[in-house]
Amino acid sequence: MLNPDSTILVTGGAGFIGSAVVRHIINQTQASVINLDKLTYAGNLNSIPIEVSQSERYIFEQVDICDREGLERVFQQYKPDAVMHLAAESHVDRSIDGPAEFMHTNIIGTYTLLEAARAYWNQLPASAKQSFRFHHVSTDEVYGDLPHPDENSQAANHLFTETTAYAPSSPYSASKASSDHLVRAWHRTYGLPTLITNCSNNYGPYHFPEKLIPHVILNALAGKPLPIYGTGDQIRDWLYVEDHARALYKVITAGKVGETYNIGGHNEKRNIEVVQEICKILDELKPIGRGALHAPAGDYKSPLQSYADLITHVTDRPGHDRRYAIDSRKMQIELGWTPAETFETGLRKTVQWYLDNEQWWRNVLSGRYKLKRLGAI
Numbered sequence: 001m002l003n004p005d006s007t008i009l010v011t012g013g014a015g016f017i018g019s020a021v022v023r024h025i026i027n028q029t030q031a032s033v034i035n036l037d038k039l040t041y042a043g044n045l046n047s048i049p050i051e052v053s054q055s056e057r058y059i060f061e062q063v064d065i066c067d068r069e070g071l072e073r074v075f076q077q078y079k080p081d082a083v084m085h086l087a088a089e090s091h092v093d094r095s096i097d098g099p100a101e102f103m104h105t106n107i108i109g110t111y112t113l114l115e116a117a118r119a120y121w122n123q124l125p126a127s128a129k130q131s132f133r134f135h136h137v138s139t140d141e142v143y144g145d146l147p148h149p150d151e152n153s154q155a156a157n158h159l160f161t162e163t164t165a166y167a168p169s170s171p172y173s174a175s176k177a178s179s180d181h182l183v184r185a186w187h188r189t190y191g192l193p194t195l196i197t198n199c200s201n202n203y204g205p206y207h208f209p210e211k212l213i214p215h216v217i218l219n220a221l222a223g224k225p226l227p228i229y230g231t232g233d234q235i236r237d238w239l240y241v242e243d244h245a246r247a248l249y250k251v252i253t254a255g256k257v258g259e260t261y262n263i264g265g266h267n268e269k270r271n272i273e274v275v276q277e278i279c280k281i282l283d284e285l286k287p288i289g290r291g292a293l294h295a296p297a298g299d300y301k302s303p304l305q306s307y308a309d310l311i312t313h314v315t316d317r318p319g320h321d322r323r324y325a326i327d328s329r330k331m332q333i334e335l336g337w338t339p340a341e342t343f344e345t346g347l348r349k350t351v352q353w354y355l356d357n358e359q360w361w362r363n364v365l366s367g368r369y370k371l372k373r374l375g376a377i
Contacts, residue, residue: 001131001253001254002031002081002082002131002133002252002253003081003131004029004030004031005030005031005032006031006032006080006081006082007031007032007033007034007078007079007080007081007082008025008031008032008033008034008080008081008082008083008084008252009034009036009074009075009078009080009082009083009084010022010025010033010034010035010036010083010084010086011036011037011065011083011084011085011086011087011113012036012037012043012085012086012087012088013033013035013036013037013048013060013086014035014037014039014043014044014045014047014048014060015037015042015043015044015047015086015087015090015208016042016047016202016206016207016208016211016241017086017137017199017202017241017244017245017248018035018037018086018087019044019047019048019206020204020205020206020241020242020244020245021084021086021245021248021249022035022048022052022058023048023049023052023245024242024245024246024249025249026052026055026057026058027051027052028246028249029249030057031057032057032058032059033057033058033059034059034061034074034078034080035048035058035059035060035061036061036063036065036071036074036087037060037061037062037063037087038062038063038064038065038087039062040089041367042090042091042208042210044206044208044364045060046360046363047206047360048060059078061074064109065085065087065105065109065110065112065113066104066105066108066109066112067112068112068115068116071112071113071116072116072119072120075116075117075119075120076120081128081131081132081133082132082133082134082135082252083113083117083133083134083135084135084137084248084252085110085113085134085135085136085137086137087105087109087113088105088106088109088176088179089101089102089105089106089172089175090139090172091172091210091211092141092170092172092173092317093210093317094172094210095170095171095172095175096170096171096317096318096319099171099175102171102172102175103171103175105175106172106175106176106178106179107175107178107179107182110136110179110182110183111182114134114182114183114186114192117134117192118186118190118192121134121192121193132193133193133194133195133252133255133257134183134186134192134193134194134195135194135195135196135197135248135251135252135255136179136180136183136194136195136196136197137197137199137248138176138179138180138196138197138198138199139173139176139198139199140160140198140199140200140237140262140264140324140326141168141169141170141172141173141176141321141324142166142168142173142176142177142180142198143160143164143165143166143167143168143198143324144166144167144168144169144173144321145169145321145322145323145324146158146159146160146322146323146324146325147323148233148235148322148323149235149323150233155323158325159325159326159327160198160262160264160324160325160326160327161262161327161330162198162259162260162261162262162330166180169319169320169321170319170321180196180198183196184196187257187258193257193258194257194258195251195252195255195256195257195258195259195260195261196259196260196261197247197248197251197260197261197262197263198260198261198262198263198326199239199244199247199262199263199264199326200236200237200238200239200263200264200265200324200325200326201236201237201238201239201265201324202238202239202240202241202244203238203239203240203241203346203347203350204240204241204242204346204349204350204353205241205242205349205350205353205354205357206241206360207241207350208364209361209364209365212271212274212275213274213278213347213350214350214354214361216274216275216278216279217278217282217350217351217354218354218361218365219310220278220279220282220307220310221282221286221354223304223310224310225310225311225312226275226279226307226310226311226312227312227313227314228271228272228275228311228312228313228314229271229313229314229315229316229317229320230313230315230316230320231272231313232270232271232272232273232275232313233270233271233272233322234270234271234320234321234322234323235268235269235270235271235322235323235324235325236268236269236271236274236323236324237264237265237266237267237268237324237325237326238265238267238268238269238274238343238346238347239263239264239265239267239326239339240265240339240340240341240346240349240350242340242341243265243339243340243341243346244263246337246340247261247263247331247335247337248263250331250335250336250337251331251335254335255335256334261328261330261331261334261335262326262327262328262330262331263326263328263331263337264325264326264327264328264339265326265339265341265343265346266326266328266339267339267342267343267346268323268325269343272311274347275308275311276308276311277344277347278307278347278351279306279307279308279310279311280308281347281348281351282307282351283306283307283308285351285352285355286355288303288304288305288306288307
């Protein structure tokens with residue numbers, strides 16, 4: 001078990017979930033953080049507030065997880081007590097457009113990190129070797145999809161558990177499934193003390209706007225179409241990112257070596273319901289006002305009366321899973337974790353955060369990403 005003042009190496013700590021983990025550790029614990037991030041398009045150091053980045057318990061290193069020499073330097077220089085591995089290419093649509101980067105980062109990068117961690121772990125004194133942990137953070141998408149209630153009246157009884165067989169559908173989920181298998185193999189073959197978590201869909205502050213919820217919020221504020229894949233009946237279990245960060249820290253500090261833990265928000269929602277709820281919250285918090293926002297070209301009501309008037313249905317992406325839902329009872333029973341936010345409270349906090357932090361997302365949109373839809377072939 002880790003000491004309260006341990007040093008934790010967090011890979012991908014400038015990303016969405018990784019930055020939430022960094023903020024949680026610095027703000028809510030006594031541990032120190034080495035934030036290791038390559039700073040790809042979705043990595044953003046502005047997601048690390050100044051009160052965190054200026055903490056004496058925080059250090060940033062711009063290193064690629066595929067760079068073995070760079071990783072070895074970091075391990076030897078900072079001597080971490082644990083690794084929380086969140087660095088990954090993570091967007092399904094991007095993996096459809098260009099799978100190579102996902103194979104390189106998520107598979108080769110995880111392999112390279114495992115080998116650097118194993119070499120470091122092997123030279124530790126016995127007591128430090130005993131307490132060291134390697135925590136691999138993964139996704140529920142490795143399990144494929146579940147029966148949908150529109151097609152199966154017993155669908156609600158089917159949830160992803162830690163023993164559900166893997167059946168990835170996209171290049172992204174296949175690459176994450178591969179990395180999960182590598183981590184388990186390094187534990188079984190070499191004895192590296194690993195843990196794995198698989199989470200449901202995250203949302204919350206500092207989310208890169210290619211993902212559904214921030215994409216819809218920002219498109220709505222810009223008066224742009226709100227694209228819904230197919231009919232929007234795809235179901236996801238939504239997990240507030242700060243609840244997830246709290247769960248991940250619980251696993252790295254109290255989880256059992258060799259175990260897998262599923263982390264879910266207990267909030268199954270259809271995508272169309274999510275978008276409609278965002279529009280409802282925006283109508284309340286930032287009402288359009290009659291004629292204040294003009295409809296884009298196309299089949300829309302003009303002038304717009306509600307952000308929901310911007311909803312448009314587009315061709316579904318290839319291989320789109322119908323339903324994800326997590327059974328996270330193991331986290332509750334063994335580690336005492338449950339999500340604090342309902343979907344309603346978490347979504348309202350998220351929308352309010354984007355309204356209050358316009359400079360953050362405008363800086364993101366000033367780069368290469370321009371709220372374009374990806375994943376169509």
